[in-house]
Structures are given as structure tokens and as C-alpha cells.
Amino acid sequence: MLIGCPKEIKPQEFRVGLTPNAAGEAVSRGHKVIVETNAGAGSGFTDDDYRAMGAEVLDTAEEIFARADMIVKVKEPQAVERKMLRPDQLLFTYLHLAPDPAQTHDLLESGCTAIAYETVTDDRGGLPLLAPMSEVAGRLAPQVGAWTLQKANGGRGVLMGGVPGVGPANVVVIGGGVVGTHAARIAAGMGADVTVLDRSLPRMRYLDDVFGGVFKTGFSSAGNTAELVAQADMVIGAVLIPGAAAPKLVSRAQLSGMKPGAVLVDVAIDQGGCFETSKATTHADPIYEVDGIMHYCVANMPGAVARTSTIALGNATLPFMLALADKGWRQACEEDPHLLNGLNVHAGELTYDAVGKALGIDVISPSQALKK
Incomplete structure (x- = not known):
């Protein structure tokens, strides 16, 4: 899988979706990783740190979104980023859709598949990525x-x-x-x-x-x-x-x-x-x-301590990111119901009930989405 990591553009957001070590883990499994130049600068990671782990560094976010099969971020995609998403592309990041109808509408319009960090669960009823x-x-x-x-x-x-x-x-x-x-x-x-x-x-x-x-x-x-x-x-x-x-x-x-x-x-x-x-x-x-x-x-309070936050978030997201890359999102979600709970949007359909209730949008179940 081709994994892309753009630079965060939300104001004063200094975290990055992939650490160099995470990029290296993906490359070691046979995946390709592309990272926007200076994406890790706010967290103290240089472009050369990513290159040393086998990632390719590109000049613009447009190149990342155009080429990547999976986009890995930290914060919800901003309006300009949402316009670059496409059908059959996987987005893996924080979304927080319930209070954000504009983002929800744009994600539905894009046709992408979006898995939200904040709704992935674990065996103890916790939220391991939040x-x-x-x-x-x-x-x-x-x-x-x-x-x-x-x-x-x-x-x-x-x-x-x-x-x-x-x-x-x-x-x-x-x-x-x-x-x-x-x-x-x-x-x-x-x-x-x-x-x-x-x-x-x-x-x-x-x-x-x-x-x-x-x-x-x-x-x-x-x-x-x-x-x-x-x-x-x-x-x-x-x-x-x-x-x-x-x-x-x-x-x-x-x-x-x-x-x-x-x-x-x-x-x-x-x-x-x-x-x-x-x-x-x-x-x-x-x-x-x-x-x-x-x-x-x-x-985005944790963005103030970007290095600590990026490394802590990367430690939590890495196993899920690798599962999505290794197996594809459908198989990964079929095998892991906790990851399936992270599915919020797929192919123009909303798949998370609490968001649907908050925004008054019809919802299909995640299991239905797997069949689409």
C-alpha cells in the first residue's frame, strides 16, 4: 500500500501523523511511504529522518493526496484537504464529526473511507487512540x-x-x-x-x-x-x-x-x-x-507539546495503521471489530450512529458498509 502523510495545516498544529520510526515499520513490511516536506518539523523530525527510514519526501500536499492509497493525519482534514480526497481512498485520523457538519458533508461528498481515531475501541471498553x-x-x-x-x-x-x-x-x-x-x-x-x-x-x-x-x-x-x-x-x-x-x-x-x-x-x-x-x-x-x-x-491542546504528543499518538496508532496497510481496510475491519468501530464514513454513507443523531443524517451500520 502507498501510505501518505501530509503536513498538518490547522493553525498552530505542530504534530505529524507518522513518525520516522512508523514510516520505517511500514517500509520494512513492503509498503511505500510518502511524506510532505517539513511535515515533521514541528515535532522535531527532519526530512532526512524520514528518508533514512526509506520514505520518499514530496514537495506538496497535492502530490500526497493524489498518489496515496491511505492518508494518515492527526487532525481532521481542513476544507482545502477535503477537496483532494477521492473515492476508494482511506483516511485515518481524528475526525470529531458530531459538531462539524461542514466536514461531515465534505467527507460524504468525497466518497472516501474515513476511520476516526477517536471511535476505535478496545477489549476493556476504552478508546486506545484517543x-x-x-x-x-x-x-x-x-x-x-x-x-x-x-x-x-x-x-x-x-x-x-x-x-x-x-x-x-x-x-x-x-x-x-x-x-x-x-x-x-x-x-x-x-x-x-x-x-x-x-x-x-x-x-x-x-x-x-x-x-x-x-x-x-x-x-x-x-x-x-x-x-x-x-x-x-x-x-x-x-x-x-x-x-x-x-x-x-x-x-x-x-x-x-x-x-x-x-x-x-x-x-x-x-x-x-x-x-x-x-x-x-x-x-x-x-x-x-x-x-x-x-x-x-x-x-488541539496536545499540539502545544508536539513532540511528546506525536510520539505518544504514533505508539498507539502504529498497530492499527499497519493492519490497514497489510490487509486493506475491509479485511482489517472484518477481523477486528474494535477497528470497525472507528469507521465513520464510507462511499458517501455515514456509518457512526452518534454522529448521525447529532447531525440528523441517516446512518448505515459499519457491517453494511463492509459489503459496499
């Missing part, structure tokens, strides 16, 4: 939140860990999954007073058993959430419904009851955000204010 970036984003959230909390950035001017005689920041993390757990660990490590809210009693028991004393847990009822949000210096939104639009857990009306200069960090912004007032921002202009509350809603 988990590494959730870990990174979770660990970054208190860091960027602490920066936003500084007075010069519009925040309350509260230090996360306080100092002797002055109490620490009060941090509420909504969601006790991968993102929330990592966010809570880092925020607590910075000295903040942290509470994690979740609706799963087994999950809260697990967090108490493993992290008891490091941070507190609470049940994520509407009333309890509203009460704790009003007391918080920082709220980290870390709620995920796989493939679906994120639920809105903090309304605009609640902002008036929060402390002036408090910070909302929305890690769920890729799926539309879990605060009513959230809108996607970029690393170049990451924060904005609504009703006196500062919002940090960068849609």
Missing part, C-alpha cells in the same frame, strides 16, 4: 488554566498552590475519565484543592481507592455541580461521550454566580465543548472572556 491525547490534554489543562488564572491574562490572580497563610486555588474537574483523572492529578500536584465530579459510582470508588487523599470526588448532579462551580477558581471540563457532541454542563446563566476572573478550561471542545459559552480557539489566541469568566478552549 487515550494518549486525552492523557496529554488532561495534564496540560491545569497548566494552561493556571496561566489563564494569572491577573495579566484576565484571571483572578490566584496561585494554584497558594503560599503559607494563603489558601490554594479551588479546582473542579467535571468528568472522572482519562482526561479528568490526569487533570486532577496534575492540579493536585500543583497544590490546588481539587474535586472530581462524575456520575459513575464505580468510577468514583476507583478514584477514591487509588487517589484517596490526593483529590476529592463528588457526584455530578446538576445541583452539586452548580454549587461547586460557583465556589471554583478553575473548572476543567473533561466529559466525553464517544463520537457524540459533548453535553453542556455549565450554562451561561451560571457564570454570573461564579467568582469574577474564574477560569473555564474546556478539554471537550473538539466535540463541541461542555460549557454553553465555549467556542473553539487556537494557541495563537487561546482565551476569551464572557460575563467576567475567562475561557480557554483550544481545540
